[in-house]
Amino acid sequence: MDLNQLSSQVIKAAINIHNSLGPRLLESVYQSCMVIELRNMDIKVQSEVPVPVFYRGQKVDEEGFRLDLLVEDTIIVELKSVENVQDVHKKQLLTYLRSAQKPLGLLINFNETLLKDGITRIINAPPTAD
Secondary structure, three states: OOHHHHHHHHHHHHHHHHHHHOOOOOHHHHHHHHHHHHHHOOOOEEEEEEEEEEEOOEEEEEEEEEEEEEEOOOEEEEEEOOOOOOHHHHHHHHHHHHHHOOOEEEEEEOOOOOHHHHEEEEEOOOOOOO
16 A cells, blocks of 8 residues: 555544544544554554654664554654644654654644544655755
8 A cells, every 4th residue: 555545544544533533532532543443444553652762873762752653654643632733743743754764644633623624744855955
């Protein structure tokens, strides 16, 4: 399954959950439901995946970050249930993508009336030379 198909499946899982449970629950509830939904779709998913932090080539923390979900060892899914997604949430996901060296992240805010309004796709593009 290519990256776009996989991300579509993740979004489909989130929409199924949102249609069933609606907005305004705790992130941890949506996270547990995403694991169930993705596994039912035969998609490999890991929850609370630790990512080490490096500084100047040295590991400073074995578990500097915890990814909400890692799907098929490729897509990082960061789940929120907040009034408004802030820039800091997007930057957080980009930091996770760079640290874990993954190509794509999905920021999904379940606290929306229409879930499609709460989905942000972030690509980990290599830095460009100016």
